[in-house]
Amino acid sequence: MINIKDLLHTYNVTVPLRYYTYDLHSKEKDSEYVMGLKQDVNWDVERAVEEPIPDTNQVFKKDEFVHIHLFCGKDLEHEEIPADFFNVEITNIVVHDQDEARDFVKPYLYRICRTLSFFLSQHNCNKHSYQPRVETDVEHAIWENSVYEPFEQVLHKQEDTVETTWVNGKKYQIITIESAPIVISTSVYSKIYGKMPMDDFLLYVDCSDTDLNYMLDEFYLALGQENRYSKFFHLFSIIEFIEKRYEDNNGASKLFDSEEIDVIVKAALDSPVLVDKEKRDRVRGALKQILGNLTDIGRKEKLVHILHEMGIYKIENCGTEFEIDSKTIGQIINLRNKCYHADRKNKGETKIDVDLAVTQLMYICERVIAAQVKPIHQ
Secondary structure (H helix, E strand, O other): OOOHHHOOEEEEEEEEEEOOOEOOOOOOOOOEOOOOOOOOEEEEEEEEEEEEOOOOOOEEEEEEEEEEEEEOOEOOOOOOOEOOEEEEEEEEEEEOOHHHHHHHHHHHHHHHHHHHHHHHHHOOOOOOOOOOOOEEOHHHOEEEEEEOHHHHHHHHOOOOOOOEEEEOOEEEEOOOOOOOOOOOOOOOEOHHHOOOEHHHHHHHHOOOOHHHHHHHHHHHHHOOOOOHHHHHHHHHHHHHHHHHHOHHHOOOOEOOOHHHHHHHHHHHHOOOOOOOHHHHHHHHHHHHHHHHHOEOOOHHHHHHHHHHHOOOOEEEEOOEEEEOOHHHHHHHHHHHHHHHOOOOOOOOOOOOOHHHHHHHHHHHHHHHHHHHHHHHHO
C-alpha cells in the first residue's frame, strides 16, 4: 500500500497582484491610475524533479516545466478599462506540499511584481501624483493540487522493470514520459510597457546581475505609499551606486601630481606649530591623502559626466522636461546633504522640493537601469 507521505503533488496557484491606484498626495480619492496588459504574458521555467523511490535504491528523475501566466482582467462596469489589479497563474509546481510550493513561487512573484512596478513607472506620465508599487495579495491566492501521476505510477510498480543506469556509484531509474509541449508566443506585447516584446519583460524578471538587481530593488522600494524622504533616499542610493561603479570614468582628473603634493605638504610642515614629530607625521599623512583625492571637477560635474556617458542628456516624457546638467544634479545633491546634515545652514545653495526631486530621480533612475539591462544581455 502506498504511503501518502511518499507521494508528490502538482500545485497550481492564482495570485492577485495589486497596487495603490489613487493620488498619493490627495486626501480625496477623486482620481485613479490603472494600467492593463494589451496581451497576456506567458513563459516557462524548467525544473528537474528528483525523488528517491521508497524501499529501493532508485531515483525518479523527470524534467518538468512550471508555466507562468500573467494577465489582467477588465473593469466590471466598463470593459474598455482594465481592472485595477493583475493576476498571475503559476501551474505545474511539482513538490511535496503547499509550504514547499509557496517557497518555490515566492521569488518569482517578487520579481514579477518588481518588474511590473518598474514598467508601470516607465510609462507613467503622472509620476508627481502616482507612484504605484505592485505587490502580492496572498490572502486571496487560490490553490489547487492533485497527485503527481508520473511518480504515483512508479510507486504502483513493485518490480524493477524499467531501464536503469549507474552514475557515480548510484543506480538511477530512467523513466521517459511523453508530454505535450506548452506552446507560447514569441512576440507578446503588453500595454504596461508600451510596444516592448515579451523578451524585454523577461530580461528584468530573470536578471542575474547582482548590481542590476540591487538597483531594481531600490527602485521598487521607492514606489508605493512610502514616506517621501524614504523614496528619495532609495532612489539616491542608485545614484551613489553608479557614482562608485563608474568612478574611473567620471571625467575627473587629479588636481595635483605627486611633486606638487610634496611641495604643498613641505610648505605646511614648515609651520612653527608642528615641531612635534608625531603631529608632523599625522599632518603629513592626512594632507597627502586629502590632496591626492582632490580632482579638477566636483561631485555634481562627475555625476553629470557619468549620466551623459550613458546617453542621458535630457528627460522628455509626457510634458515633463529637464536637462541633466550641473544645476539639476547639484540641487538634488544639495537636498541629499541637507537631509543627512540637517544642522547645516548650506547658505547660498539652491534647494529643491523633495517631491520634485523624487519625480526627477524616478525619471533618471529609470534611464540608468534601462541602460544597464541592455549591455548585460547583448
